[in-house]
Amino acid sequence: MISTLTQVTPETLSEIESEKQLRHTRELFLLFAMGSQFDHLIKLALDRLGVYCLVADPEQVTAAGVMKLNPTGIIVSGGPSSASDNPPFDLSVFDLGIPVLGICLGFQMWAAHRGARVGAAAHREFGRHPLKLTVDSPLFAGIQSGSQVLQSHGDRIEPSPSIEVLATTDNAPVAAGHLRHLWGVQFHPEVTAGEDGLRLLENFVFGICGAQDRFPAGDVAGLKAKDIRAQVGNKRVLLALSGGSDSSVVAALLTKALKPGQVRAIYIRGIDRPDDEAFVRQYFSHLDLHIHDATAEFLKALAGITAMHDKRVAMRGIYKQVLETEAAKFKAAFIAQGTLYTDLTESGGGHQSGARKAQIKLHHNANLGFSVPELTPLDDMVKDTARAIGRNLGLPEELLVRHPFPGPGLIVRIEGEVTADKLHIARQADGIFIEELRRAGLYESSWQAGAVVTTSGHTFTKGDDAGTGLVLALWAVWSTNGFTVEWAELPYDFLRHVSRRLTNEIREVAAVVYRISDKPPATVEWG
Numbered sequence: 001m002i003s004t005l006t007q008v009t010p011e012t013l014s015e016i017e018s019e020k021q022l023r024h025t026r027e028l029f030l031l032f033a034m035g036s037q038f039d040h041l042i043k044l045a046l047d048r049l050g051v052y053c054l055v056a057d058p059e060q061v062t063a064a065g066v067m068k069l070n071p072t073g074i075i076v077s078g079g080p081s082s083a084s085d086n087p088p089f090d091l092s093v094f095d096l097g098i099p100v101l102g103i104c105l106g107f108q109m110w111a112a113h114r115g116a117r118v119g120a121a122a123h124r125e126f127g128r129h130p131l132k133l134t135v136d137s138p139l140f141a142g143i144q145s146g147s148q149v150l151q152s153h154g155d156r157i158e159p160s161p162s163i164e165v166l167a168t169t170d171n172a173p174v175a176a177g178h179l180r181h182l183w184g185v186q187f188h189p190e191v192t193a194g195e196d197g198l199r200l201l202e203n204f205v206f207g208i209c210g211a212q213d214r215f216p217a218g219d220v221a222g223l224k225a226k227d228i229r230a231q232v233g234n235k236r237v238l239l240a241l242s243g244g245s246d247s248s249v250v251a252a253l254l255t256k257a258l259k260p261g262q263v264r265a266i267y268i269r270g271i272d273r274p275d276d277e278a279f280v281r282q283y284f285s286h287l288d289l290h291i292h293d294a295t296a297e298f299l300k301a302l303a304g305i306t307a308m309h310d311k312r313v314a315m316r317g318i319y320k321q322v323l324e325t326e327a328a329k330f331k332a333a334f335i336a337q338g339t340l341y342t343d344l345t346e347s348g349g350g351h352q353s354g355a356r357k358a359q360i361k362l363h364h365n366a367n368l369g370f371s372v373p374e375l376t377p378l379d380d381m382v383k384d385t386a387r388a389i390g391r392n393l394g395l396p397e398e399l400l401v402r403h404p405f406p407g408p409g410l411i412v413r414i415e416g417e418v419t420a421d422k423l424h425i426a427r428q429a430d431g432i433f434i435e436e437l438r439r440a441g442l443y444e445s446s447w448q449a450g451a452v453v454t455t456s457g458h459t460f461t462k463g464d465d466a467g468t469g470l471v472l473a474l475w476a477v478w479s480t481n482g483f484t485v486e487w488a489e490l491p492y493d494f495l496r497h498v499s500r501r502l503t504n505e506i507r508e509v510a511a512v513v514y515r516i517s518d519k520p521p522a523t524v525e526w527g
């Protein structure tokens with residue numbers, strides 16, 4: 001499974017063909033990710049439209065490669081460079097006749113390539129602005145003039161005889177433009193994907209590029225439910241439910257496929273995020289939901305262990321043991337998990353970096369060797385097709401688009417020995433950080449974020465109190481898939497506010513630091 005396309009070789013072409021089959025499509029969209037903080041929102045939006053969107057590395061995939069891939073359409077995203085800096089990208093991609101949607105920098109790049117003047121605007125435009133449509137265009141079908149769009153640019157495209165202006169904003173005389181197969185928007189439709197932005201992307205994908213195949217989530221859900229029924233018959237199933245999107249989708253499938261008494265969901269408490277249990281209770285209390293508090297079991301198994309690898313091994317042991325015990329109690333003939341195809345392949349879970357190779361085998365929910373057979377109805381799905389099934393079965397978006405969370409849970413966010421106190425601090429810190437990201441509207445644009453309890457000490461003085469407290473390390477990343485990530489440039493005001501809350505509200509915390517390293521070399525998780 002290809003996470004980011006770098007080379008177009010016979011092998012990658014054949015991998016893409018098998019992925020098309022998995023996704024029930026004949027079509028492919030390429031996203032050249034130019035490094036915008038919103039890149040993953042473009043991918044998410046295309047996933048929501050049910051089309052296969054492959055992220056391509058602009059430094060390595062050339063026009064010759066694109067021709068071999070024969071995509072139905074191409075999106076070139078925004079990014080931190082200026083078109084005049086010649087960002088690494090083969091501009092002949094714009095000359096292939098394949099429909100292109102340039103977003104922000106992507107638009108400026110093709111406009112400059114086709115002779116338009118692109119330069120620094122007198123006013124940097126940032127924030128929401130009303131869009132004035134100047135002509136009827138298929139890109140804006142169903143979108144009204146006055147629609148609010150998010151602008152974030154310092155450069156602008158000057159009017160040019162060759163480019164048809166489709167829309168303007170106060171500071172952008174060419175807020176959207178068109179030249180034959182080339183389409184462009186200066187603003188970020190992916191950020192307003194819930195509103196007209198998604199409609200714009202849909203217009204490009206289906207209207208302009210003429211895509212025919214959407215992932216048939218309803219059909220696949222129906223087939224999967226039928227398979228589950230055939231496999232399970234009248235027997236019982238224990239489902240490991242975590243509050244994340246994959247096991248939630250399995251819960252919805254099992255609900256559709258089986259009779260109520262046949263399914264028990266087990267939620268394992270102990271190394272979970274502070275809001276996981278609330279999500280599970282909110283959306284799955286109609287199931288026979290059991291909460292197993294395994295905190296003591298985890299802590300006992302983790303006592304005295306400091307090496308991250310050994311902590312992961314210990315965690316896996318408890319996870320397996322709890323599920324086996326609960327399955328026996330329920331007389332379950334199957335244990336169901338939300339394991340995805342990608343979890344089972346080497347690229348799954350993001351463990352591609354050389355140093356972490358051994359951990360691929362340790363994926364918490366793969367190859368556990370239970371004494372009862374496993375039911376993994378999503379093991380031929382990738383994240384977004386699984387989400388599409390969940391959406392089709394009525395699961396809410398807030399559940400489906402939660403940040404990824406590692407199977408070994410908070411233990412990978414605790415340095416040194418895992419203790420009850422440190423688990424408590426890690427959970428409080430995650431709660432505050434994520435709550436503030438949501439409040440500031442930064443949750444969706446960050447791909448993932450976390451707080452780490454380090455073993456570093458720091459002197460503190462709080463009121464009359466003074467002593468040594470601990471250092472919390474925060475991180476947040478922008479990414480399209482977790483294989484390569486950039487540290488997220490969160491606003492200073494935001495970081496200051498979060499840091500104050502963390503030091504005020506968590507007694508043990510003396511200082512907060514923010515990680516500013518990309519992957520590679522640093523992995524997403526601390527441990």
Ligand code: XMP
Nearest residue numbers: 349350351404405406407408482523524525
């Ligand atoms: P790394 O830290 O390898 O993480 O850069 C990439 C993505 O994978 C998640 N991750 C895991 N997920 N079991 C999982 O299910 C694990 O052992 C594991 N380790 C890391 C990580 O949170 C990030 O999303």
